[in-house]
Amino acid sequence: MKRVLVTGASGFIGRQVLAPLLASGYEVHAVARRCAPSAGIAWHCADLLEPGSARRVLDAVRPSHLLHLAWYAEHGKFWSAAENYAWVGATLELLRAFADAGGRRAVAAGTCAEYDVRYGYCDESITPTAPANDYGVCKNAMRALFDAYCARRGVSGAWGRLFHLYGPHEHPARLVASVARSLLQDEDAACSHGRQLRDFLHVADSAAALVALLDSDVTGAVNIGSGQAVSIGEVARRLALLAGRPQRLQLGARPAPAGEPPVLIAATRRLHEEVGWRPRHGLDAGLQLTLDWWRNELKSPA
Amino acid sequence: MKRVLVTGASGFIGRQVLAPLLASGYEVHAVARRCAPSAGIAWHCADLLEPGSARRVLDAVRPSHLLHLAWYAEHGKFWSAAENYAWVGATLELLRAFADAGGRRAVAAGTCAEYDVRYGYCDESITPTAPANDYGVCKNAMRALFDAYCARRGVSGAWGRLFHLYGPHEHPARLVASVARSLLQDEDAACSHGRQLRDFLHVADSAAALVALLDSDVTGAVNIGSGQAVSIGEVARRLALLAGRPQRLQLGARPAPAGEPPVLIAATRRLHEEVGWRPRHGLDAGLQLTLDWWRNELKSPA
Incomplete structure (x- = not known):
């Protein structure tokens, strides 16, 4: 048992x-x-x-x-x-x-x-x-x-x-949540340059x-991790397209946080081959679920 | 204060x-x-x-x-x-x-x-x-x-x-204490080959x-550390000479413990130059003090 x-x-x-x-x-x-x-x-x-x-x-x-x-x-x-x-x-x-x-x-x-995030691509063994x-x-x-x-x-x-995680119940000030909420409320979504590569799941x-x-x-x-590197800007662009409000996205409107690593992505050989697991949601599907969840949240009485 | x-x-x-x-x-x-x-x-x-x-x-x-x-x-x-x-x-x-x-x-x-003791010589910065x-x-x-x-x-x-420390109140089964006690009691002091380099203080x-x-x-x-590398065999030999019983020392009579590093010594630049400290007791003086202390202990009623 x-x-x-x-x-x-x-x-x-x-x-x-x-x-x-x-x-x-x-x-x-x-x-x-x-x-x-x-x-x-x-x-x-x-x-x-x-x-x-x-x-x-x-x-x-x-x-x-x-x-x-x-x-x-x-x-x-x-x-x-x-x-x-x-x-x-x-x-x-x-x-x-x-x-x-x-x-x-x-x-x-x-x-x-x-990890020492200066290495950018993070492999468990090296x-x-x-x-x-x-x-x-x-x-x-x-x-x-x-x-x-x-x-x-x-x-x-x-x-x-x-x-990097995103999805339902994320803190509203975090990247995906804050961009999704701004877009759904038809407000400008201000981001940094967005060239940082990340692994979103x-x-x-x-x-x-x-x-x-x-x-x-x-x-x-x-x-x-997903094993898929994607830029923060690309995540924001996809959200804006899925929300039907690409004009609300303001990439470069905010400074990037000091000291933020340009690349921080996961080697996923152990997860994919040893554990034998792969993600169910692609990025677009995951972002769509997240937008749907926030749309419902924003509708609920406070 | x-x-x-x-x-x-x-x-x-x-x-x-x-x-x-x-x-x-x-x-x-x-x-x-x-x-x-x-x-x-x-x-x-x-x-x-x-x-x-x-x-x-x-x-x-x-x-x-x-x-x-x-x-x-x-x-x-x-x-x-x-x-x-x-x-x-x-x-x-x-x-x-x-x-x-x-x-x-x-x-x-x-x-x-x-430290990863396979490196042998241990420097804080590298x-x-x-x-x-x-x-x-x-x-x-x-x-x-x-x-x-x-x-x-x-x-x-x-x-x-x-x-590596030695001196008064050391556990009697540890190297310096056990060799000192054997010698003072006019018993054979069985050691391993003794070629392992250490820093004794x-x-x-x-x-x-x-x-x-x-x-x-x-x-x-x-x-x-002392900054002085010395072999375990040399420590035992000095103890035996100071005790006046060199014939009681049996180097090589015991197998060396498996996996014991051949070299484990301290870089002492930080201690000597940054802290500005150096040892007061040389090895012979320290071993003599230790022999004296054990001689007194062995005389005391149990």
């Missing part, structure tokens, strides 16, 4: 993993500070930053699998927040409680910010890690601890490094990839 | 830092699970692995300086102990409480095991890190977290990477170096 505990289950990615976990035959237990009861899921309300809370949940659930997505993720703050360090401690507590409770397979969310902010430092340190701790406790562990695909990774026996760091 | 909190103050190195700290003008507060009251030192008995205990001590002491030596160090176990991971969490708690209490300067104990055991993984992850956390909290932080010198580092404004990783 496969019984999974999902942390951060009410978050941007967390809410998307529940359905594919059920579809893959897991008994699904979800933990979050703010429980969001849903059919077929056993919810456990807990703040994993509180000492002892991970152990209480793990002793009660005794899952065979762990999908650890919880972390501090406040938009505009998480890159340099002190909370990143607290999540290292909390994650170590969680892993210990998982192993003590007999857990066998764990997947946790990492980030492209672990690109050096050299994070440039607190979020990346803490995730990268946690990955090294995760790998070694899983190995010593006989837990099979994989670390899914997320690249719809959040439902990212979630499905993490579930496929959990269901595999692949260990270590695995990039979670 | 300089007020320092020393963690691990009753340990192998900790007990040696108290006198030089007093001599350097610090008001000295010591924390340890087992308090060892001594003149001029304010002791605080606490187990830093207990949630909340670091905060209680830091709020009471409010030190300007922190010298963090506490860690799991059980001989024969610490390389692969689960406790290493718990000490990462406890160290993060300690640092947070130190910064919250207004602390300004922190030095913590790192290890040569953070030798890659790639720890090969739980102790090294946890110390190396902690160093990255320490550097970034100190920077974001405005704490000046340095990380003293210790190489008397623990009183290591402690003095850490205090000098604390008193400096040097930040980041700094090797704590």
Whole structure:
């Protein structure tokens, strides 16, 4: 019997993993500070930053699998927040409680910010890690601890490094969400020059990839990306075309953030060949779903 | 006023830092699970692995300086102990409480095991890190977290990477202690081939170096070593000569541990030039002090 505990289950990615976990035959237990009861899921309300809370949940659930997505993720703050360090401690507590409770397979969310992003094209086996902010430092340190701790406790562990996500429930100030909202409201969408190359993946695909990774026996760091490089400007142009308002797009109207890497894209050989997973949504389809979702949100009473 | 909190103050190195700290003008507060009251030192008995205990001590002491030596160090176990991971969490708690209490300067104990020891000669600025055991993984992850956390909290932080230590109170099964004890008891001292090159430093010198580092404004990783490469066989031969029992030394009588690096020595430019510190004890003098200490120990009633 496969019984999974999902942390951060009410978050941007967390809410998307529940359905594919059920579809893959897991008994699904979800933990979050703010429980969001849903059919077929056993919810456990807990703040994993509180000492002892991970152990209480793990002793009660005794899952065979762990999908650890919880972390501090406040938009505009998480890159340099002190909370990143607290999540290292909390994650170590969680892993210990998982192993003590007999857990066998764990997947946790990492980030492209672990890499030395000056390399641009990020390959798990050769690109050096050299994070440039607190979020990346803490995730990268946690990955090294995760790998070694899983190995010593006989837990099979994989670390899914997320690249650029978009989709429903994204913070409205983030790129795709903010461009989509402006276009749908027939306002100008001001962007930077837009030549930065990125790997964009719809959040439902990212979630499905993490579930496929959990269901595999692949260990270590695995990039979670589409494997398709696309410029930020191209993403914005496609959104504008899909929204039928190409004239509202103002590329170059904003300065590009200082220090932003020109290229940050994922090597996806491990994900495609070892895990055997490929995205379901192409970029146009993913952006269309996202526009549809925001159109509905903007219609709802506030 | 300089007020320092020393963690691990009753340990192998900790007990040696108290006198030089007093001599350097610090008001000295010591924390340890087992308090060892001594003149001029304010002791605080606490187990830093207990949630909340670091905060209680830091709020009471409010030190300007922190010298963090506490860690799991059980001989024969610490390389692969689960406790290493718990000490990462406890160290993060300690640092947070130190910064919250207004602390300004922190030095913590790192290890040569953070390096990819296949490189042999370890230079802080160029030798890659790639720890090969739980102790090294946890110390190396902690160093990255320490550097970034100190920077974001405005704490000046340095990380003293210790190489090979010897001296009073060393575990009797470790190299220098075990050879010294065998020789003093007129028993055969069986060693491996002894050609491995190492950097040996008397623990009183290591402690003095850490205090000098604390008193400096040097930040980041700094090797704590003598800068003198010596073979393990040469250390054993000198001990045997100093003890007057060269015939008791059996080099090659034991197999060398598998996977032991042939060379593991410290670049000491940062320590010598930036910190401006050099060892007080040469190897012969340090070994003589150690023999004298063991001779006295072996005479004492058990």
